[in-house]
Amino acid sequence: MCTLNLSEYDTFEIEKITTTSFPATTIEAHDAVPFCKKCGNQETQVFLKNGNEYCKRCFLIILRHKFRATLSKSKSVHRNESILVAHSGKANSTLLLHLIATDTNESISKKPQFSFKVLYIDDGTAKGRSIKERESIQSALAKEAENLQLTMYILPLSNCVTDSICEEMQLVNAPLMNTTTSENTTVQEIFDNLENDTAKDELLQQLRLKLLVSAARKLNCNKIFIADASVDLAVKVLGNVSTGRGSQLPFNVAFSDTRYKDVTLLRPLRDFTRDDITGYLECYNLHPIFNCDKYNSSFPASIRNVTKNFVHKLDSEFHSTVPTIYRTSEKLDTKRMECENSNTKIDDNVDSDNNICVLCELTSNSSYLSKEQPTSVAQAKLFSKLVSTVADTSLSMMATNSLNIHELSSNEQIKSTNALKKEEHQCQSDIHKSFLKQSIIEKYLCYGCRLIFLNSKQVDNILPNFISNAIQKKSQIAHLEKEISDFLL
Amino acid sequence: MPIPCSRQCGKKAILKRPKTGHTLCKECFFYAFENEIHNTITQGKLFKPGDKVAIGASGGKDSTVLAYVLKTLNERYQYEIDLFLLSIDEGITGYRDDSLKTVQQNKDDYGLPLKILSYKELYGWTMDEIVAEIGKKNNCTFCGVFRRQALDRGAALLGVDCIATGHNADDIAETVLMNILRGDIARLQRCTSIVTAGADCIRRCKPLKYAYEKEIVMYAYFKQLVYFSTECVFAPNAYRGHARTYLKDLERIRPSSILDIIHSGETLQVKEGIKLPERRNCSRCGFVSSQEICKACIMLEGLNRGLPKLGIGKSTKVKRALESIAKDKCNDKCNGKCKDNEWIEEKDLEF
Numbered sequence A: 001m002c003t004l005n006l007s008e009y010d011t012f013e014i015e016k017i018t019t020t021s022f023p024a025t026t027i028e029a030h031d032a033v034p035f036c037k038k039c040g041n042q043e044t045q046v047f048l049k050n051g052n053e054y055c056k057r058c059f060l061i062i063l064r065h066k067f068r069a070t071l072s073k074s075k076s077v078h079r080n081e082s083i084l085v086a087h088s089g090k091a092n093s094t095l096l097l098h099l100i101a102t103d104t105n106e107s108i109s110k111k112p113q114f115s116f117k118v119l120y121i122d123d124g125t126a127k128g129r130s131i132k133e134r135e136s137i138q139s140a141l142a143k144e145a146e147n148l149q150l151t152m153y154i155l156p157l158s159n160c161v162t163d164s165i166c167e168e169m170q171l172v173n174a175p176l177m178n179t180t181t182s183e184n185t186t187v188q189e190i191f192d193n194l195e196n197d198t199a200k201d202e203l204l205q206q207l208r209l210k211l212l213v214s215a216a217r218k219l220n221c222n223k224i225f226i227a228d229a230s231v232d233l234a235v236k237v238l239g240n241v242s243t244g245r246g247s248q249l250p251f252n253v254a255f256s257d258t259r260y261k262d263v264t265l266l267r268p269l270r271d272f273t274r275d276d277i278t279g280y281l282e283c284y285n286l287h288p289i290f291n292c293d294k295y296n297s298s299f300p301a302s303i304r305n306v307t308k309n310f311v312h313k314l315d316s317e318f319h320s321t322v323p324t325i326y327r328t329s330e331k332l333d334t335k336r337m338e339c340e341n342s343n344t345k346i347d348d349n350v351d352s353d354n355n356i357c358v359l360c361e362l363t364s365n366s367s368y369l370s371k372e373q374p375t376s377v378a379q380a381k382l383f384s385k386l387v388s389t390v391a392d393t394s395l396s397m398m399a400t401n402s403l404n405i406h407e408l409s410s411n412e413q414i415k416s417t418n419a420l421k422k423e424e425h426q427c428q429s430d431i432h433k434s435f436l437k438q439s440i441i442e443k444y445l446c447y448g449c450r451l452i453f454l455n456s457k458q459v460d461n462i463l464p465n466f467i468s469n470a471i472q473k474k475s476q477i478a479h480l481e482k483e484i485s486d487f488l489l
Numbered sequence B: 001m002p003i004p005c006s007r008q009c010g011k012k013a014i015l016k017r018p019k020t021g022h023t024l025c026k027e028c029f030f031y032a033f034e035n036e037i038h039n040t041i042t043q044g045k046l047f048k049p050g051d052k053v054a055i056g057a058s059g060g061k062d063s064t065v066l067a068y069v070l071k072t073l074n075e076r077y078q079y080e081i082d083l084f085l086l087s088i089d090e091g092i093t094g095y096r097d098d099s100l101k102t103v104q105q106n107k108d109d110y111g112l113p114l115k116i117l118s119y120k121e122l123y124g125w126t127m128d129e130i131v132a133e134i135g136k137k138n139n140c141t142f143c144g145v146f147r148r149q150a151l152d153r154g155a156a157l158l159g160v161d162c163i164a165t166g167h168n169a170d171d172i173a174e175t176v177l178m179n180i181l182r183g184d185i186a187r188l189q190r191c192t193s194i195v196t197a198g199a200d201c202i203r204r205c206k207p208l209k210y211a212y213e214k215e216i217v218m219y220a221y222f223k224q225l226v227y228f229s230t231e232c233v234f235a236p237n238a239y240r241g242h243a244r245t246y247l248k249d250l251e252r253i254r255p256s257s258i259l260d261i262i263h264s265g266e267t268l269q270v271k272e273g274i275k276l277p278e279r280r281n282c283s284r285c286g287f288v289s290s291q292e293i294c295k296a297c298i299m300l301e302g303l304n305r306g307l308p309k310l311g312i313g314k315s316t317k318v319k320r321a322l323e324s325i326a327k328d329k330c331n332d333k334c335n336g337k338c339k340d341n342e343w344i345e346e347k348d349l350e351f
């Protein structure tokens, strides 16, 4: 009997992967006397999964080189620039902080190259941490900053619900910022109303990014270092793909993310493996404030967490998977398609601005259909909803024309937008709370961000202020455009 | 308290759609499921009136449901296509009996013509004969390579315009993930296409592209369609197994994940300036190949020359053999009609 399964054929295709994989253990006893691969020294202390063995000194030199090479190759950082480093308290950013702190100290004879500021975003409210816990985290951070002689700021997540983001930047060694309870409650309410762990986790990631960028602006930094190591990037690649953000990969996992005009996000640890990080931390006897097992389970049933477990498992079984995943992402781009019914006469700049998601600030391109791609998930989802909710059988005939489906949904949007406008005149202040219909959310958010608010318990009162403000502004501009459209060439 | 059908038909719901979470009665579920496929077919312009369409039929649930729905929709909406079932018999004693029996049943139940093509007809060898030649150890290499081409060869032989396969949304999402894990950007770009192949060749299309596996099973259950339900006896390799488990976990956490992954695939493209492996046509048989001569032709040549290990061994041997084959003139009866077909498609049929 034939024992072939079609998937067995894969073994040919992934042969490369499996044969180059190595045993998963990092440090193990070796029979032969090991020699440092670099200097030939016998005192080998670091054993990497890829089979290389080094003495401590050489290992650390190699990592430093890797870090500098990544930065210099890209030519994206210049002398005397101010850089904001995002610190999460986890292993990767603990390493990054130590790396830059000791780097500037060692080259003290030379002119300091960059000026670093560090930011920790306190998202304890969203994760349900007690005040006490948050205080002890902050004091650990203050100690770390002092040891490394770095300027570190702390910014509570609740700042994203106040209209004045980052009015005053708080140093980490100052007492815990007395955020008003109402702000904290608002944050908690926003998160409680979301459907599931994935939505909560995704919103948190987006809000953290927002705060990070606003803080960078406030602190006059036009570069931000994010401590994503290769395994983090692999998790992001799969996480993005699984949450409908595939087209955002060129930004979300790139070495240099240029979605904001004035601030660039950089990922200088992208070539660091998990081994590199554990090895470095062991060599310097560093202890990250959050060790993975204790704190990472904030949103255990989130896609990101499931993806993390999946990637870590693969990484320990198939050594080359992680680099393969993130290198694959480097070769991918957002699909550019001519929108078939773009009948606006507005110039490109305004037009593209309108397609920017108010939450993640990336282009939202969910419903493009083309000759090469006559069907789309966005369209199929819309149709599924129609046939599962509307009793009118004539719909199925109507649906044979794609335009009708889109018209149907955009009519709905226009209705709501108009309603929003009416409301604006009546009661300006109440607007974010009372009248943000699902369809409005759909209009101003990208495919991935829309999923966050889909099926949330309450449609109104779930959006942070800045989102509703941005939506208002956009709908006003759209309104103006309409009024002057006859006179635009 | 009975839950009302979300289409407000007045009946009470008997199921919750795995895809959307809506609660529907049986009739409304049929209505929704069938109309979604109809919508995919019309939106994607999968068929033209007069097309001769082969349904790749394995007797499994996907192709059984596909056959039933296509037949139903063809009658209801007058696609005016000429539908028939196409099955491949590898010629392995005892192996295909049950699934072919199911396909036979489908033929009788739905009144669709059935054409079974054997490896003997397609390649001149049955798997049993190949096994006798090369021993049990390597037969799976042959099986896999031959199987990939079998539908295309069969369709070419029968002058078919279009092959409809039973790939569902779960299969496509899994393939997107696998291609990322393997770093296969070329296939990543292709695998979400609803129709593959160019103008002058046999099209392959996936009418179930947006249908959830769970809903396919539900549909078969409520319609009481007979299918060959034995789960795949072969465990997937470790790698694919992990990916499959991951996808199931995602679906459990957020049911829309399957579609969200396909959306990701649909909105991605290979960066400009990145070279993709050249896709060309086998100089012997004309089917798509990554090399001058496709693997199936190399293996066939080996069998015919009494060198059955050809094509299994390492690359240097193959290269030398290739050179010698390349010198021979193509004397194949193969019609090289297809220029841009998938040579390797994940899960050609659900065997």
Ligand SMILES: [Zn+2]
Pocket (backbone or CB within 6 Å): A036, A037, A038, A039, A040, A041, A054, A055, A056, A057, A058, A059
């Ligand atoms: Zn050394």
Ligand SMILES: [Zn+2]
Pocket (backbone or CB within 6 Å): A357, A358, A359, A360, A361, A362, A445, A446, A447, A448, A449, A450
């Ligand atoms: Zn977005």
Ligand SMILES: [Zn+2]
Pocket (backbone or CB within 6 Å): B005, B006, B007, B008, B009, B010, B011, B024, B025, B026, B027, B028, B029
């Ligand atoms: Zn109903």
Ligand SMILES: [Zn+2]
Pocket (backbone or CB within 6 Å): A002, A003, A004, B139, B140, B141, B142, B143, B144
């Ligand atoms: Zn086999």
Ligand SMILES: [Zn+2]
Pocket (backbone or CB within 6 Å): B282, B283, B284, B285, B286, B287, B289, B293, B294, B295, B296, B297
């Ligand atoms: Zn060939």
